[in-house]
Amino acid sequence: MRAxxxxxxxxxxxxxxxxxxxxxxxxxxxxxxxxxxxxxxxxNPDFVTRMIPKMEWTALVEAAESLGHLSELPRQLKEGxxxxxxxxxxxxxxxxxxxxxxxxxxxPESGRxxxxxxxxxxxxxxxxxxxx
Amino acid sequence: xxxxxxxERPPSPGEPPSPLPAGARYFCTVGRGLEPFLTREVGARLxxxxxxYVSGKVFFTTNCGLTMLKQLKSAERLFLLxxxxxxxxxxxxxxxxxxxEIQRLVTGDPLCWVRAVSIWRSLLELEENLPxxxxxxxxxxxxxxxxxxxxxxxxxxxxxxxxxxxxxxxKQKNDKIEEHKDLTTEKENFQEEKSENDGEKEVxxxxxxxxxxxxxxxxxxIAKTFTTEEVGRVIGIALIKQFGWKADLRNPxxxxxxxxxxxxxxxxxxVFRLPLASRDYIKxxxxxxxxxxxxxxxxxxxxxxxxLDPMCGxxxxxxxxxxxxxxxxxxxxxxxxxxxxxxxxxxxSAGLMDRIELxxxxxxxxxxxxxxxxxxxxxxxxxxxxxxxxxxxxxxxxMERVLCVGxxxxxxxxxxxxxxxxxxxxxxxxxxxxxxNTNEFKIVKYVNAEEKNRIQENVSxxxxxxxxxxxxxxxxxxxxxxxxxxxxxxxxxEAFISKYKKIHDSELQQPS
Numbered sequence: 001m002r003a004x005x006x007x008x009x010x011x012x013x014x015x016x017x018x019x020x021x022x023x024x025x026x027x028x029x030x031x032x033x034x035x036x037x038x039x040x041x042x043x044n045p046d047f048v049t050r051m052i053p054k055m056e057w058t059a060l061v062e063a064a065e066s067l068g069h070l071s072e073l074p075r076q077l078k079e080g081x082x083x084x085x086x087x088x089x090x091x092x093x094x095x096x097x098x099x100x101x102x103x104x105x106x107x108p109e110s111g112r113x114x115x116x117x118x119x120x121x122x123x124x125x126x127x128x129x130x131x132x
Numbered sequence: 133x134x135x136x137x138x139x140e141r142p143p144s145p146g147e148p149p150s151p152l153p154a155g156a157r158y159f160c161t162v163g164r165g166l167e168p169f170l171t172r173e174v175g176a177r178l179x180x181x182x183x184x185y186v187s188g189k190v191f192f193t194t195n196c197g198l199t200m201l202k203q204l205k206s207a208e209r210l211f212l213l214x215x216x217x218x219x220x221x222x223x224x225x226x227x228x229x230x231x232x233e234i235q236r237l238v239t240g241d242p243l244c245w246v247r248a249v250s251i252w253r254s255l256l257e258l259e260e261n262l263p264x265x266x267x268x269x270x271x272x273x274x275x276x277x278x279x280x281x282x283x284x285x286x287x288x289x290x291x292x293x294x295x296x297x298x299x300x301x302x303k304q305k306n307d308k309i310e311e312h313k314d315l316t317t318e319k320e321n322f323q324e325e326k327s328e329n330d331g332e333k334e335v336x337x338x339x340x341x342x343x344x345x346x347x348x349x350x351x352x353x354i355a356k357t358f359t360t361e362e363v364g365r366v367i368g369i370a371l372i373k374q375f376g377w378k379a380d381l382r383n384p385x386x387x388x389x390x391x392x393x394x395x396x397x398x399x400x401x402x403v404f405r406l407p408l409a410s411r412d413y414i415k416x417x418x419x420x421x422x423x424x425x426x427x428x429x430x431x432x433x434x435x436x437x438x439x440l441d442p443m444c445g446x447x448x449x450x451x452x453x454x455x456x457x458x459x460x461x462x463x464x465x466x467x468x469x470x471x472x473x474x475x476x477x478x479x480x481s482a483g484l485m486d487r488i489e490l491x492x493x494x495x496x497x498x499x500x501x502x503x504x505x506x507x508x509x510x511x512x513x514x515x516x517x518x519x520x521x522x523x524x525x526x527x528x529x530x531m532e533r534v535l536c537v538g539x540x541x542x543x544x545x546x547x548x549x550x551x552x553x554x555x556x557x558x559x560x561x562x563x564x565x566x567x568x569n570t571n572e573f574k575i576v577k578y579v580n581a582e583e584k585n586r587i588q589e590n591v592s593x594x595x596x597x598x599x600x601x602x603x604x605x606x607x608x609x610x611x612x613x614x615x616x617x618x619x620x621x622x623x624x625x626e627a628f629i630s631k632y633k634k635i636h637d638s639e640l641q642q643p644s
Contacts, residue, residue: 005485010461014438014504018497027501041486047459050436054504096486120472123493130497 006037006099006119009063013055015121017107017114019129025109028059031066033103033116038069041096048088051095052081064094155181155195156251159216159400160207160408162190162422165620169426170206177203186395191216198255201403205425205452209407211389211400212255214248215241219394222353230358231366237390237399238370245375249342249386252401343380344371345387352394363392413455415481416474418446419511423544423620423629427509428453430616430631431542435459437506440534442495447475447488449509454487460507462488465495496526503536514546514627524549528609532634541612541632550617550628557614611635 017026057077064070071090081087105114105121114123162170167185174180178200180192191213194201201210220233238245346368348360367390371377377386391398409422417424427449433439437460441450444464454462466472472490479485493499495510508531512524531541545553616631 005479005489008489011463011489014463014501015499016501018499039486044435044459047436051461054436054438118476120476120490120492123491123499124467125494125497 004037004101004119005039006035006101007116007121008096008099009060009067010051010055010095012063012100012105013060015105015123017110017112019107019110019112019125022107022109026107028056028063028108029105029114030108031063031100031103031105033067033100035100035102036067036069037099037101038097039099041092043089043092045085045088048092048095049082052077052091055095060094064098067098067100069094069098155193156255157182157191157193157213158201158403159189159191159211159213159398160204161188161209161211162207163420163621164188165618165626166206166422166426168618169429170204173204173206173429189391189398198258198403202408204408205456206422206429207408208422209409210403212248212252212403213398213400214388215244215397215399217397219352220354220392220397222357227357230354231362234363234366234392235370237397238367238374242374245371248401252386252403255403342375342377342386343384344368344377345379345381345384346371347387347389349389349391350393352392354392354394363390413482413484414448414451415478416446418448418474419544420622421448421452423622423627424449424511425452425456426620427511427542427544427629428456430629431507431509431540433457433460433507437461438504439463439507439509440500440505441465441510442493442498442508442531443510443513444475444490445471445511447478447490449511450475450488451478451482451484453509454484455482458487460487463491463505464488465491465493467492467494496523496530498530498534500534502533505534506536506539508535508539508541509543511544512546512549514549524552525609528612532610532612535634537611537634537636539634540615541634543630543632545628545630547626547628550630553630557609611637 012029012031015027015029016024017029019026058075061070061073061075064073071093073090073094074087078084078087099119100116101119103116105116105123106112107114112129114121116122160170160174162185164187167187167190170190171183171185174183174190174192174194178192178194178196180194183190183192185191190207204210215237220230222230346364348364348367350358350360350363354363367388368379371388372379387402389400389402409420411417411421414421431439431453433453437457439450439453439460440463441447442465444450444466445468447464450462450464454460464475466475469492472492475490479488479490491499512527535541611634612632613635614630615633616629618629620627620629
């Protein structure tokens with residue numbers, strides 16, 4: 001049976017801490033990984049092209065770098081990336097092929113730690129911590 | 133409607149050509165409420181023609197082969213149509229006369245039976261030539277049999293509708309369960325039988341004496357006077373006399389399915405051993421797979437979409453969605469560790485670990501940016517866990533927040549929840565409109581960005597009908613507008629599949 005899957009950088013880019021009072025400063029979550037997995041995923045240029053505009057690019061680059069998988073990603077998005085297959089493949093790799101299996105995510109504002117265990121991030125807040 | 137993965141194409145090189153260029157006529161049993169969805173699906177997937185439906189059944193013609201037929205997702209079971217005719221005339225006639233008429237289902241047109249069996253045989257021969265994953269039932273680990281059998285039992289039980297006597301000759305249901313056990317616990321023997329050479333053996337077996345079993349369902353008027361056993365027996369005896377077939381209740385080669393009610397008399401031959409609704413890629417289903425797929429099919433999942441199920445349970449809806457629309461990003465979340473573990477298991481069995489990611493978080497506190505999700509699909513828990521009132525509102529509030537403008541939400545709601553939301557919507561409007569002196573309500577406009585159409589509802593003074601239309605288009609909640617709502621049967625209970633879209637603030641006009 002295949003080993004445990006993990007949190008991808010694509011999804012990490014969508015996650016935000018919702019500890020009370022933190023607001024937009026709850027992003028991006030800092031990753032501390034104790035176990036990373038790299039596994040091949042079929043490349044679909046259409047998918048990657050559509051995902052890129054949804055990403056916070058700087059945060060993505062930072063996260064990839066913190067995991068040691070920057071993979072020559074430019075720090076700034078260039079025009080016309082849709083046609084650059086080489087570039088798209090690099091993005092594909094960073095978004096989908098690097099997974100955090102064990103580690104923590106940290107809220108940059110409150111310092112609150114969210115554990116990642118067996119590939120599943122636990123972001124449940126207690127009643128006092130929660131926004132509402 | 134978002135396109136299904138285009139399945140209507142000529143057989144690909146690896147696929148054997150259909151033996152029936154002219155096509156064959158089939159019918160599917162389908163859960164009540166899902167008929168329109170299946171109707172649409174057979175058209176899109178199988179290029180089906182002559183499609184018609186009555187409650188619980190969809191009839192169609194297609195020349196697609198078994199591989200394609202097996203792809204049907206909103207159907208329960210698939211049958212080759214043998215006979216479809218108006219209901220038997222019961223009324224004041226003697227039992228004997230009615231028995232004769234039942235007999236005539238066989239004797240009246242024997243050629244029809246011969247033809248159907250021949251089509252069935254050619255389909256079967258083709259199935260034996262298919263690669264193992266398609267032809268054979270899934271191989272499950274022996275350890276997990278009990279759960280699966282119990283679950284199947286539960287599903288079978290919940291599907292018996294009131295007033296319906298479904299009874300197969302001599303406790304066939306028990307036979308079916310035992311047969312199922314045989315399949316799984318005696319895996320060794322089974323696999324030996326299904327060796328490469330067996331294809332030929334089975335064909336020979338079919339050419340020879342056919343063994344059969346009749347399975348009957350009666351409802352309505354006929355059920356008041358006849359038991360399904362009586363009906364089954366009449367048919368069985370007629371078949372033996374007419375064709376010389378042999379009855380075999382334990383392991384027949386041919387199954388005959390008869391359904392008699394006040395609307396029709398239908399006879400068919402089941403095409404597959406297992407119901408279509410039983411998926412080989414789902415280890416343990418939470419929600420019924422047909423409903424899960426239908427929810428996903430309404431959601432307009434495009435390439436590159438971010439799809440969230442914030443109450444995913446065992447992940448059934450996400451599995452159906454990811455299987456059909458693989459080029460999207462799927463996120464599932466639940467607060468229960470045991471559910472997440474089960475979901476994880478399911479993902480692994482289905483080989484969908486790459487497509488679907490799991491999280492532990494609560495739907496009322498989504499750790500996601502505002503407007504970061506394109507699609508939300510979910511089965512809202514029915515029971516005591518979520519109380520009506522406060523919780524459903526905070527759930528919708530969060531969903532609305534994380535959803536992109538133009539994004540879609542499709543939820544499965546219990547009858548209570550659905551009613552509650554309808555009342556909530558209407559009470560909102562009543563309150564707003566009581567401020568009005570005139571009885572004129574302002575226009576509600578919304579733009580469906582994908583269709584690029586501007587739809588306006590102009591409410592005229594003769595407002596009774598118009599008011600209802602206006603009410604329907606009125607946002608349920610903030611900027612969520614209800615698009616469609618479908619009542620479906622879950623067996624013993626009923627539920628509603630409800631679809632919403634998020635519109636832009638500026639598109640929303642309040643009554644003054």
